Amino acid sequence: MTTLSTKERILNSTERLIAENGFAELSIRKISLQAHTNLAAINYHFGNKQQLINQVLERRLNNLFEVRKKMLHELNQGDVNLECNLEQILHAFIAPALYMINDEHQGGRVFMKVLARAYAEQSDSLHELLAKRYTPIIKEFAEAINLACPDLSRQTIFWRFHFIIGALTYTMGDFGASSLSKQLPEAEYFNQSVAELIQFAVASLTA
Amino acid sequence: MTTLSTKERILNSTERLIAENGFAELSIRKISLQAHTNLAAINYHFGNKQQLINQVLERRLNNLFEVRKKMLHELNQGDVNLECNLEQILHAFIAPALYMINDEHQGGRVFMKVLARAYAEQSDSLHELLAKRYTPIIKEFAEAINLACPDLSRQTIFWRFHFIIGALTYTMGDFGASSLSKQLPEAEYFNQSVAELIQFAVASLTA
DNA sequence: CTGTGACTTAAACGAGCGTTTGAATTGATA
DNA sequence: TATCAATTCAAACGCTCGTTTAAGTCACAG
Numbered sequence: 001m002t003t004l005s006t007k008e009r010i011l012n013s014t015e016r017l018i019a020e021n022g023f024a025e026l027s028i029r030k031i032s033l034q035a036h037t038n039l040a041a042i043n044y045h046f047g048n049k050q051q052l053i054n055q056v057l058e059r060r061l062n063n064l065f066e067v068r069k070k071m072l073h074e075l076n077q078g079d080v081n082l083e084c085n086l087e088q089i090l091h092a093f094i095a096p097a098l099y100m101i102n103d104e105h106q107g108g109r110v111f112m113k114v115l116a117r118a119y120a121e122q123s124d125s126l127h128e129l130l131a132k133r134y135t136p137i138i139k140e141f142a143e144a145i146n147l148a149c150p151d152l153s154r155q156t157i158f159w160r161f162h163f164i165i166g167a168l169t170y171t172m173g174d175f176g177a178s179s180l181s182k183q184l185p186e187a188e189y190f191n192q193s194v195a196e197l198i199q200f201a202v203a204s205l206t207a
Numbered sequence: 208m209t210t211l212s213t214k215e216r217i218l219n220s221t222e223r224l225i226a227e228n229g230f231a232e233l234s235i236r237k238i239s240l241q242a243h244t245n246l247a248a249i250n251y252h253f254g255n256k257q258q259l260i261n262q263v264l265e266r267r268l269n270n271l272f273e274v275r276k277k278m279l280h281e282l283n284q285g286d287v288n289l290e291c292n293l294e295q296i297l298h299a300f301i302a303p304a305l306y307m308i309n310d311e312h313q314g315g316r317v318f319m320k321v322l323a324r325a326y327a328e329q330s331d332s333l334h335e336l337l338a339k340r341y342t343p344i345i346k347e348f349a350e351a352i353n354l355a356c357p358d359l360s361r362q363t364i365f366w367r368f369h370f371i372i373g374a375l376t377y378t379m380g381d382f383g384a385s386s387l388s389k390q391l392p393e394a395e396y397f398n399q400s401v402a403e404l405i406q407f408a409v410a411s412l413t414a
Numbered sequence: 415c416t417g418t419g420a421c422t423t424a425a426a427c428g429a430g431c432g433t434t435t436g437a438a439t440t441g442a443t444a
Numbered sequence: 445t446a447t448c449a450a451t452t453c454a455a456a457c458g459c460t461c462g463t464t465t466a467a468g469t470c471a472c473a474g
Contacts, residue, residue, distance in 0.1 A: 006421080022328060024231040027461065038423050043463060045421090117327065119377075159403040160410075166377025167370035173327060196366040200411050203367075207410030213451080234431065245453050250433060252451095416474085423468065431460075439452065444445100 007045050009035040014056050019113035023053075054129060057118060060100070060111045065137050067096040072144060086148040090201045093141055094168060094194060116173030138165075149205055157205070164201045171197060214252050216242040221263050226320035230260075230328050261336060264325060267307070267318045272344050274303040279351060293355040297408045300348055301375060301401055323380030345372075356412055364412070371408045378404060 004012070013035040017026055028042045028049055046052040071092035075084045100112060118126050138161070145157050152160075171193055211219070220242040224233055235249045235256055253259035278299035282291045307319060325333050345368065352364050359367075378400055 024328070028463090029461075039462090040424090040464080041422060049462065119327070156403070156406075159400075160407050163374035163378065163404065163407045166375075167373040169377055170326075170373025171370065193366075196363070197370065199363075200367050200370045203414030204407050204411035207414045235433090236431075246432090247434080247454090248452060256432065418473085419471095421468105421470075423466100425465085425467100427462105427464075429461080429463105432458100434457070435455085437453085437455105440450080442447105442449095444447075 006035070006037050006041055009037065010042055010045060010052070011056055011059060014052055015110055015114055018053075018056070018117060019110040022117055026053075028052075050125060053126070056114065057126075057129060061115075061133055064096055064100055065133065068093055068137060069140070071096065072141065076144065084144055084148055086145065086205060087198065087202050089141065089144045089148055090164070090198050090205075094198055094201070097168065097172070097194075112172045116169050119169050119173075145205065152205065160204055164204065167200065168197060213242070213244050213248055216244065217249055217252060217259070218263055218266060221259055222317055222321055225260075225263070225324060226317045229324055233260075235259075257332060260333070263321065264333075264336060268322075268340055271303055271307055272340065274306070275300055275344060276347070278303065279348065283351065291351055291355055293352065293412060294405065294409050296348065296351045296355060297371070297405050297412075301405055301408070304375065304379070304401075319379045323376050326376050327380065352412065359412065367411055371411065374407065375404060 010031060013031050014026070017030055017034065028039060031052075032039045032042060042049070042052060046055060072089065075088050075092060097112060118130060142154075142158055142161050145161060146152075146154060149157060217238060220238050221233070224237055224241065235246060238259075239246045239249060249256070249259060253262060279296065282295050282299060304319060307316070325337060349361075349365055349368050352368060353359075353361060356364060
């Protein structure tokens, strides 16, 4: 706890506050209070509020995308033209998010809420950052799905993958809010979400 | 334009500003400027900012849900135990949103963005309002889907319908932002979205 | 010890926020 | 025309915001 540097404490507090109360209520005064530091320390370490938010996102987004890529590449063994099992592909896309959420120690679950909120927030700067990061990996997965589903047109695959991402994003942002989530322990609810989501995604692409 | 009452101008301006810039940047000063009225007029007509936002949502939500209900009831002809075609049920759920978006004159398209943002926003008051309104109609549609898909468990149907709503919500909020939407005229892009979304939803429930 | 650079702090800045107040204006009715 | 309620208005209230400034603290190298 106290072993963390001021910079890390600021990043963690920011992440938590966004997850709990959203971007609208986020203020550097609340951040500095929760991080047990001074107002000006934030500007000293990060320049300004927006750059701080960007770093909160970048810090974990890089990791998430790397894991997704790695799992996909392990499936096609480096040969992008190799046809893979559809369920495995979708698993490679959805499971890393699962892992991240369950990785409570590293604050992954908190971050997924942040990510969901960042999507919803239509601020230009956030959307730019996300689009820049997300586009290449979406294309890569869409290619793999294309090989696994030869009966569907490229366009249809693009659309459905987009819808799947929508369902995923919506579900991530919904944790703790949905009526179902209040009837189950959170971890259990989460695991069920992911299992159902993968089945749902497979079904939507194989009907 | 000038024939609208102050109250209506305030509601319309609020709706537009939320759609364009989100809840975070919404201020009653901006609203009053765009509505060509005074700051205090807003508090006079609506009490406070939150009540104004609620009325913006209520105004169109009521209509949207009524249309959905009506279309569903026309399918099962008043007998909720009558089995309907799955595609027709999903059409009854998705198409009214389509109609609303295309109804530019009544500002429906603008409102769908507002609705998408309202979902993302995790403010308690907004979530409460939406949950209260949405729960009954979701149950009704889930029942109809249950009859149309006898092979799927109640729970699976609940989950998948939840995911479909997620995909719909995500797509609604995405208008004007997605890369695909910039390659097509907006109306065309929209019609394609809905057609693809219905096919996607049907596929996800019939695999 | 002393100086130096990295870091932390308290205080203040100007700006925008939601809301309230009380006076001016309007428009229908008597 | 006079009256009165409904509406609009300008001004101010207290508050929080992001950022900046300059003084303070600290660990460590010379």
